Amino acid sequence: MALLNNLIEKLQWLPGIGRKTAQRLAFFLQKMEKARVQELADAIVRARTMLHECSICHNLSEHDPCEICRNGKRDTDRICVVEQPSDVMVIERTSEYRGTYHVLHGVISPIDNVGPDDLRIRALIERIKEHPVEEVIIATNPTTEGDVTALYIAKLLKPLGMSVTRIARGLPMGSDLDLADTTTLSRALEGRREL
């Protein structure tokens, strides 16, 4: 059982995987075809070794600069600042945004000992000083830490003379008002717009 226990223990390194789930996954892997298991293992190792931070936007990519930064059709006058590479994926899926990105890899959170220098904030300022842009859209999460990070970045960017915007917060589409929690609703009211 040593091999199995070892696998279960290691699976628990992953976020959101507790003992029970790890056990289930471990036993599931034993039933899979050996080739498929190899495929999975290879995919994990390849992704981890071949992906790097793009030297411009700090998104993860196997190329440097990344596909988005190299794409001549993207609007380089606009930078959307996000917390994580996964946020880039989410926004890309909308196909609405044609500008570029900047990935911070976290948010300012003093209780977790994360300050501005632990993020890619300085790199953002340098990037903009070198290639000025028209607008920076800050799309960090609407949490205490996401908001503080947004305020902090806005303060640094304002003197550089571009427009700094924050994404709106509001109600999920297609759902009823009475299903929204009161905080979301009152924030949505605060951010109302003339029709």
Next chain:
Amino acid sequence: MPLIKIRYQGFRNLVDTELLFTDDFNFIIGDNGAGKTNLLEAIYYVGLASSFRAKEEKSLINRNCDYLRIDAEADGKNAAVYLDSSRKKLTLGGNDVQRLGDFIGWLGITLLSIEDIWLIRGSPARRRTFLDWMIAKLSPRYCSTLTEYKKIIRQRNRALHMANETGDRDVLDAFDEQMIQAGNDLYAMREEYMPRIKKHTTKSGTALGLKKLEVSYASSCHDMQIDRKMLEKVRMKEILRGHSLIGPHRDDLIFTLEGRRLQDFASEGEERSTAIALRLAEAEILYTQTGTRPIMLLDEVTAELDHERRDAVLELLSGQIFYASTQLPQFIDSLPGGYQVLRAKRGAFEISG
């Protein structure tokens, strides 16, 4: 709004069961340790999703159980609280509720406990907790702003430490802005409720024989408003101490009797009565604001009071009452309305009357 039914599993030492209550007096009688306070706590927990005495919420789960669950029904509404070692789930009318503030208004509750004397004698934190809960019961927005504000302060205190080490103030500036916004939101809502708290406290104080009992708000910020200038003024001190020194989290309530500070001279009886006046004021405000009477949980409240004050308190009670005590009180014979007696023994209850 009377509580009709409660059903609990795995809650402290209580034996899993379902109990039905009367709209008037529910006497919970038994020896110490028989489960009286635990039942009050179960009612409180399903109403407000928190405990009035457990420091560690998980200690509410019975030692032999993996989880606890309480279901309650009141006037066509039903709610449930579930807790295990990894999560807590709140449901209202069968729907999951994500935010505490959207849950705690469902059942109006006021608790009067023998421990309430610490509202007067204890640290300012106790009085702030009272004030915060009172407003949170009425305003989901207050509840969520308060949660956010507390988080901001925790982060800001760390940011003060960092500023002391690195000399960099920019992060702190960003937290200041958030603190000012959330803090002023809290101030505005406290300011809105203070006149009502004052009025009703004086009124119930008079009924309890306290002459000119007055409560006032002692703010660490001028005019209950916080701004950048005030924070600038305490900046050095804050950085040195690594603590946020002004704001709604540093304020207090002051009690006076005929203009004199209560803490300076009052007898124990006067202190107890003041605490009761404050709780009764809360019940009145909940009633006038929501149109339904909160249920009242009384934990040995009258035990330490003299006869006159005890009668006065009983006179002021209305709505559905849960009265926990070691002995059945004498006034039971003179009750105009109905009542039932729940006799507690080793975590189980036997209903009569």
